[in-house]
Amino acid sequence: MVPSRRTWNLGATPSLRGLWRVGRAGEPEPGMARPAPASPAARPFPHTGPGRLRTGRGRDSPAGGDEDSSTRSAARPALAQCRALSVDWASPGSPHRLYLTLQQALRDKGCESKSQGAKEEKLLKRQAPAPRRGREAQEAGGTMNVEKTGGRLFGSGRCSSLSGPPGAAPVVRRMVEAMSQLQEEKAQLQEELVALRERLAVCDSDQQATSTQLQNQVEHLKQKLISQAQEVSRLRSELGGTDLEKHRDLLMVENERLRQEMRRCEAELQELRAKPVAPCTGCEHSQESAQLRDKLSQLQLEVAENKGLLSELNLEVQQKTDRLAEVELRLKDCLAEKAQEEERLSRRLRDSHETIASLRAQSPPVKYVMKTVEVESSKTKQALSESQARNQHLQEQVAMQRQVLKEMEHQLQSSHQLAAQLRAQITMYESELERAHGQMLEEMQSLEEDKNRAIEEAFARAQVEMKAVHENLAGVRTNLLTLQPALRTLTNDYNGLKRQVRGFPLLLQEALKSVKAEIGQAIEEVNSNNQELLRKYRRELQLRKKCHNELVRLKGNIRVIARVRPVTKEDGEGPEATNAVTFDPDDDSIIHLLHKGKPVSFELDKVFSPQASQQDVFQEVQALITSCIDGFNVCIFAYGQTGAGKTYTMEGTLENPGINQRALQLLFSEVQEKASDWEYTITVSAAEIYNEVLRDLLGQEPQEKLEIRLCPNGSGQLYVPGLTEFQVQSVEDINKVFEFGHTNRTTEFTNLNEHSSRSHALLIVTVHGVDGSTGLRTTAPSLQGS
Structure with a gap:
């Protein structure tokens, strides 16, 4: 058997010999799928039913009296198939071109089958004198003859059934166009x-x-x-x-x-x-x-x-x-034309069956001759399988188009109902x-x-x-x-005023000229007075600076000031807590101490009692801040044992700031007052001396050891290479920098101070000033430590 070009879900596809045996015995061969008891319209080959052909060992002939009845019974399913095909062609999606192609292909295959049959008959006539073979070969040859003859008859019948009248195609086309137009009009509505x-x-x-x-x-x-x-x-x-x-x-x-x-x-x-x-x-x-x-x-x-x-x-x-x-x-006209077309197709099918019956009546001699030859036509089997597949495909399309027609009728009814609702x-x-x-x-x-x-x-x-x-x-x-x-x-x-207004621009120009001259003269006088005042101001400024520095020099370049702190709870109670320091009521520069029971007196530049405030201490060193702004080096440091109050005096608290905060406030106030003539840049750095090691409190690595060197410019001043500096604009900026450095300081618990600083901290404020009028530059580092 030759497989079809399309794959159909039909189980094992039987050959024509198997179909003939099924038609003869009513049961399928072993290993083959049992065909469903379908209606005549669903049979793949209506003309190959039981009672059509009977084979034997040379004595088989068509079923005599049953031939007409079998032909009529086969005509009914063929008519049903033609009607189904006409319905399929009338649907909107009918494969009209496929129909024409299939018709032409079937005609060509019918002609090829006829020519091949003629060749085989000639070949059999030449081989007729040859000896016959055994009974099984005769049966096989007879079966093959039946298959070939049936294939040729089916091919010719198919061609005759599908080649309808020439007017069928326009009718189908009109039906398709009418249905598609109806759908379009419905959608448009x-x-x-x-x-x-x-x-x-x-x-x-x-x-x-x-x-x-x-x-x-x-x-x-x-x-x-x-x-x-x-x-x-x-x-x-x-x-x-x-x-x-x-x-x-x-x-x-x-x-x-x-x-x-x-x-x-x-x-x-x-x-x-x-x-x-x-x-x-x-x-x-x-x-x-x-x-x-x-x-x-x-x-x-x-x-x-x-x-x-x-x-x-x-x-x-x-x-x-x-x-x-x-x-x-x-649509009614199309249906009537379709009925007429079906009638014509049924008549042609009836004629085809009559032709087939006449050919069957003449086939026994040919069958008897062809039983002795085992020849199988591959083209005939292939045409048979393709015809079966096309028949099944056309039946499916017929069922589909019927369903589409029902749906369109239902949609037409709904459109009528919708039109009635719209009218209401x-x-x-x-x-x-x-x-x-x-x-x-x-x-x-x-x-x-x-x-x-x-x-x-x-x-x-x-x-x-x-x-x-x-x-x-x-x-x-x-x-x-x-x-x-x-x-x-x-x-x-009004006319008089208009005449006066005409001469007003001349008067205005003369007045403007005189006013401009007076204003220019006044500006020159003010400028000359301003220059004179500026010269006097600079002379007085130099004189004030000179007098101030002379006063500071007379007081001493190195001044020692003592501040006695009050008694605290850490000093204990009883006789041991008695204050060992007494003051001279007439001289604030003398202090008396008891050393091993003997009074010892010391004379200093200034002595502050425990009742002295932070403001009193700052007033004593306030003049040094002015000297720093004037360009002189200033150093203020506190010395004493642990718990003596060095940190309190230098830093103080938030409510009662010490010398550092007050000095910085005075420094920025002086800089702001001189901002019109001088341009100042203030930088801050912080360092710590602990165990004879100098560390940068503001650097990336506070534990790194630094060195103190002389300035290379020959000024004799000391500087620390690599010390981190920050430019500040206010006291708040300095406090932020100092708080950051304070976190890196070395502190340790002692008996006298729980948070005692175990190192010497230096807050270095450097002031760079430039005189805008003379171009004079001053640089003054202010060293303040504790």
């Missing part, structure tokens, strides 16, 4: 229905938005009118050059306005007398009635537009209904419009009554106002007559 609903919703929203927009426009116009009136009044007030001219212009404008008002009132009065029902233009009710009238006309226009829209919708629905009826008629909605909308129209007429009637009543009231008020206007007009005329002489006088004065 659904889209138009959705669009109509959206248009109705948009019309409602547009109506509300339009009313809101008109109200907003009215409010905007009112505000714009008020602003324009204010702008006009402001411009009128700014036009006049003098008070008299402004007053004159105002009088003229008021006169003109009164004249226009009088003319307008007279025209309105004449109009009211001629048309008593016409609304007046100046009253509030007339504006309201005009607004109501505009709103009414707008509503009427909207109602007319909605009616036109509904009529268009009705017309479109009617057109769609007519189109559906036309499509139904065309349109009827409901028409009733609502009629009801709204009635309500609108009632409102219009009530508004008309209100309008007439408002017109009468406005007419009465207008008459009263006209009388008042006439009286005011008479008074204005008398005022104008009295103001004419004053207006002439004002005109003369």
Whole structure:
């Protein structure tokens, strides 16, 4: 057997010999799938049923009396297949081109089978004298003959059944086009229905938005009118050059306005007398009635537009209904043509079966001759398998197209139901419009009554106002007559002022020249005085610096000051806690001590008692800060045993700062005072001396050992290479730097001080100053330690 080019889920595909045995015995061969008892339309080969061909050892012949009945029974499933094929071709997705290709291929294969059969007959005639083989070979040859003959008959029958009349293709094409057009029209109807609903919703929203927009426009116009009136009044007030001219212009404008008002009132009065029902233009009710009238006309226009829209919708629905009826008629015509086509196909199939029967009646001699030859036609088997596959595929497409047709009928019914619902909605909308129209007429009637009543009231008020206007007009005329002489006088004065103003630019230029000369002379005098004062200030500054430094020198370059701390709880109690220090009441530079029971006196530069404050101590060293700013080196250090109060004196607390904080505050205040003449740069560094090792408290590695060296510039000063410096702008910046360095200091618990600093800390503040006028540079390091 030759496999088909397509794979079908049919189990083991039987050969034509197997199908013939199934038709003969009614049971499949061992190892083959049992065919389902399908209907005649589902059989793959209706013309190869049981009772068609009978084989033997040379005596087989067609079933005599059963041939006609078998032909008629085979014609029914063939007719059903043709009808199914016609339904399949009429569906929107029918493979029309595949049908034409298949028809041509089957015709070609039929012709090839005929030619091959003729060749085989000639070959068998030549081999007829050869000896016959055994019974099994005869049976095999007879079976093969049946297969070949059946394949040829089936090929010719297939060609005759598929080659329909020439008019079948246009009918199928028209049916396909009609169904596709029906689907398109249905989708179009659904889209138009959705669009109509959206248009109705948009019309409602547009109506509300339009009313809101008109109200907003009215409010905007009112505000714009008020602003324009204010702008006009402001411009009128700014036009006049003098008070008299402004007053004159105002009088003229008021006169003109009164004249226009009088003319307008007279025209309105004449109009009211001629048309008593016409609304007046100046009253509030007339504006309201005009607004109501505009709103009414707008509503009427909207109602007319909605009616036109509904009529268009009705017309479109009617057109769609007519189109559906036309499509139904065309569908009926197509179905009738399809029935006629099926009848023609059934007649052709009947003719084909008759031809097959006649050929079968003539086949026994050929069968008997071909039993002795074991020849198998591969092309015939391949055509048979392909025909089986195509038959199965066409049956599946027929079932699919039937399902699609049912779905389209269901969709058509739903479209009719939807059209009925739309008609009901349109009827409901028409009733609502009629009801709204009635309500609108009632409102219009009530508004008309209100309008007439408002017109009468406005007419009465207008008459009263006209009388008042006439009286005011008479008074204005008398005022104008009295103001004419004053207006002439004002005109003369105005002309005189204009003549004076023409000569004002020359006077102004002369005055500006004189003022510029005076200002230039004053600036020169102030500049000369300023230079003189600057020279005196610099001379006094140098003198002050000289006197201050001389005073500091007289006090001593090295000064020793002692500060006695008060008794604390760490000193103990009893006789041992008695203070061993006494002071001289007449001299604050002498201190008395008891050493081994003997009094010992010391004379210092200054002695502070325990009652002395931090401010008192700072006043003693305040002059050194000024010397530092002047460019002299200053060093303040504290010496004493653990717990003597060195840290308190130098640093202090947050509430009561020590010398460091107060000196820095004074330093920055002095720098700020001299900021106009000097430009200062202040840098800070911190170091610690512990166990004869110098460490940088602000560096990346505080444990690194540093060295003290002489400056290479020959000044004789000492410096520490690699010491970290930070530029500061205020005391707060210095405190932040010092707090960072304080965390790296070496502290240890002692008997006298729980947080005693076990090292010498140096806070080095360096001040670089540049005189902006002379270019003089000073550098003064201030060493403060504890």
